[in-house]
Amino acid sequence: MNQSNASPTLDGLFRRILARQPNALALVDPDNTPRITGELPKRMTYAQADQAISALAAHFIAAGLPANAVIAVQLPNCVEFFLTVLAAHRAGLVVALLPQLWRQAELTVALNRTGARAIVTTSKIDGVSHANLAMDAAAEAFSIRHVCGFGSDLPEGMASLDAVIAEPVESPIVRQDARRAAIISFDVTADGFRPVPRTHLNLIAGGLVLSLESRLTQGATLLSAMVPSSFAGLTASLVVWLLTGGTLALHHPFDDESFERQIAELDCDALSAPAGLALRLAENGTLERSPKLGSVMALWRAPEQVVSSPAWSEGTSTLTDVYLFGEAGLLAAHRPDNGLPLPIKLGVHGAPRDAAGSSNAGELLLTPAGTLALRGPMVPLAAYAPDASSRLEIDSAPPDYVDTGYAARTDRTTGALCVTAPPAGIMAVGGYRFLSQDLLEWAKRLGQGALLTALPDRLSGYRLAGRAKDNARAREALAELGLNPLMVEAFRDSSSQSDSNRQAALTGH
Template sequence: MGGPMDQDRTSKDNAALRLSAGGVVAQPGSSMMHAPISMAGRSVRSAATTIDSLFRANAARRPDADAVIDSPDRERVIGQPPRHLTYAQADRAVEAIATRLRQIGLPAGTVVGLQMPNIVESVLTLLAITRAGMVPAPLPLLWRRADCVAALSRAGARAIITYGHVDDMDHAQLALGIAAELFPIRVVCGFGCGRVDGIVPFDDCLSADIESTHELDVSLSESSPAAAITFDMTADGPVAVLRDHAQLLAGGVLVQHRATIQPRAAIVSTIPATSFAGLATSFVPWLLCTGTLILHHPFDPDALARQIAEHDGNILVVPDALLLPLTQSETLDTTRSLKSIIALWRSPDRVAASSQWPADAPNLVDVAAFGEAGLLASVRAANGRAAPWPTGNIVVAENGHDITLGRVAQTVTGTLGLGGLLAASPLRLYDPEPTEAPDTGADLVDTGYSCRLTPNDETLVITASPVGLVNVGGYRFAMHDLQLHVRDIDDNGVIAAFPHALTGYRLAGHATNSEVVRAKLEESGSNPLISHAFHDRLPS
């Protein structure tokens, strides 16, 4: 385990950003996975610039400080009391989980699927997978067998870690079903699974009296340059997007600067770390500021207010759908410690027309997530209105120096193009049959979101989502695929997306026998947002 770092936080951030967004990424386990990553001909591989090294430094610097805290209503969600860990306790648990992963025979570079709610174990496990020299691949909580199998197949995953029951869903059996369908999955691990056959239990890794484990001997030659694989839905189905540590850190640094997150901040997050945006809005800023990460399972306004008040929360991270309920509740009036609210927009085309933010409320930072292609972040103007997005380089000032994190431009097809560390290059898609991405010019990644330039060409406004995709409560769906799937079950079945004030869109379905269609959708492993659409009636 690495010792304390002598550099201050600023030096640590800058060192991290010297990692490259370039290079070629091969399948896990191949020799290419261990090649140095480079930019402009420079090899900059460094052990001091990984997600886990930041956490280790924080644990060495503040061992007795609060690191990560569960929501008080955790027992309602998973049937277990909430956890509250210091950095020293969290570090021991991360070491124990990482050691267990290596002991069960998984080699460095293994892609490990991870599906858990927004709880302490999910944060610790993500760090532990990295510490073991493996690649975490977090899955959205509402994904079921069909989506998980497709995504993990593209990622080349060889293991899954889950949590037993979440609300009324048996995730242990779900993970076993995924493993049965995917031959490369060698092992299923879990917390809260009891003695379920076929699942390696991890609960004892968080035991207070667990024996100190030996420090893992994961050399640089074994470590993967990959920080995480996240999954996106496109018109052609799910894809796996890989990011290195520099790219992940760049997203967190941008959010940290826009939200003015101070050292040792208390960050209250309702967003799970299952996407680039989820990682960049809370998980990475927490590591960068050596603060406290306070988790909330959305959404209980009373529990959220208690968490903010009890832990003097400085930063609140929420989906955009919660902005209106927040302004209508007493949460903002009774939580004076809040300095900034970070709103995650999964439908960036809705930002421009969003409501005016109250002048007496904490600062609001809009984070627009363009699927897994990248993100942008901007502070609300003094008048409370969302401003257009500046074109050109995305720059943050650090210690008197400008750091360029990415670039924004309109492509020749009128869509938003992102470049630099904030964008996911198409070369990083784990696709068994890769095809070259359309040429958007100047190394930009085409997000597919339509945009228009303002008259001075210095800013742009996002006007529409990619054709054929809709966002429902933070989940993207390809409507053509949904319709075909429903028609396979019922020739007269129809499913459609309708605008919704809070969630962007909602799904509604109609069929000859909706009960039968719903049951077969659930049986096929579809997202419950799809099957539940057949509880509703189509608007007249």
């Protein structure tokens, strides 16, 4: 492929692996795909994946999507997701990552804010008709010109991408620039909902931090239980896979039996998973029964909880703590032999951090307000820059860092950094962030006496709880408003065990 500069793109990394080992196993679907989407699980070599990527890219170009147009993607953690992202890049498009739990309200806002020209989804995810959700959201986004999906029983007007993949085509040649936006994820800051575009170079920088700090070997088989609809989720799966050139196996959270079977059958070398899940797997003996699994990346969406986490004692596997600061950036720290979290200090951090001459992975600093700030090759400064009209002094330069909003301090004796609290006014439920005032606004729509609040949770940061005169009617009303299940299921009856289990699954991811 022609490139407009010498810097690699994600598709460029894929093509390099393809040239070396076309018949090597590239992508493996979750075992429980039939339950998730109703389709059979897929296994693809690099050559097979390349053929599918080319077919999808050609389809996007033929649909009239111009270079650098935004294509929104809402798919589960399955092979189709990764094929679609790489195909969009091969067609010169920018991918907007839509979280799986988003419903019509969030989808419509995201599509309109990014000016998306197309949306890709699948017929159903866990029994929910995401194809119909996409059609309804697209009807409220005037920029959408093309709606397509995977799976059977697609609604009228939605193009079938399964049919597209079935027809082999020549790979399209589109110039890609690693310095231009590759993906758009979505964050919530004190200023509200914020699209966060990132270049290929930003993504690769984040992937290098994870792969180098966690000591992943070339050709490793990585099992990812991270939903790839955020910067961290995408980096800990797609980007790490492309940097190590091995096999990416996927697990749609969460099925204990299927998960352990995947680790054993695929001889997995590494795992990326939410921190709460990683610790649970260590406690229940799953990792002890998987001696080949040598590296675990635990992603902490509540980074203030790392320092109080238990020591890691799984002898055959090592743990790398990955601190996530919303969509602003991440920090990785490989635990030493004693299994305790590695003390983090302010300043420049290398990747890997204990190697002489390691490259700059990023820098931590404290703001005058006592909050943690980030800068470095993965941090998208422009996405968080304040508008000129909002500055107190119009002529003043914007800061050269991103303020994460996390309260932090340094230990006077050791100099170790302590993250003490999440951003004020923001509630994080697993991978989903809300302004606390938004919860109050939605509760008001349910009438007098209704309450929707966030309660502290050890694993997910917060969990949502609601109270109304009629909980069943409250759930119906919130669903009709197009809100995601985290809010809807907050009004579950206390006696409903199934609702409690569903809430636990949601908040975990």
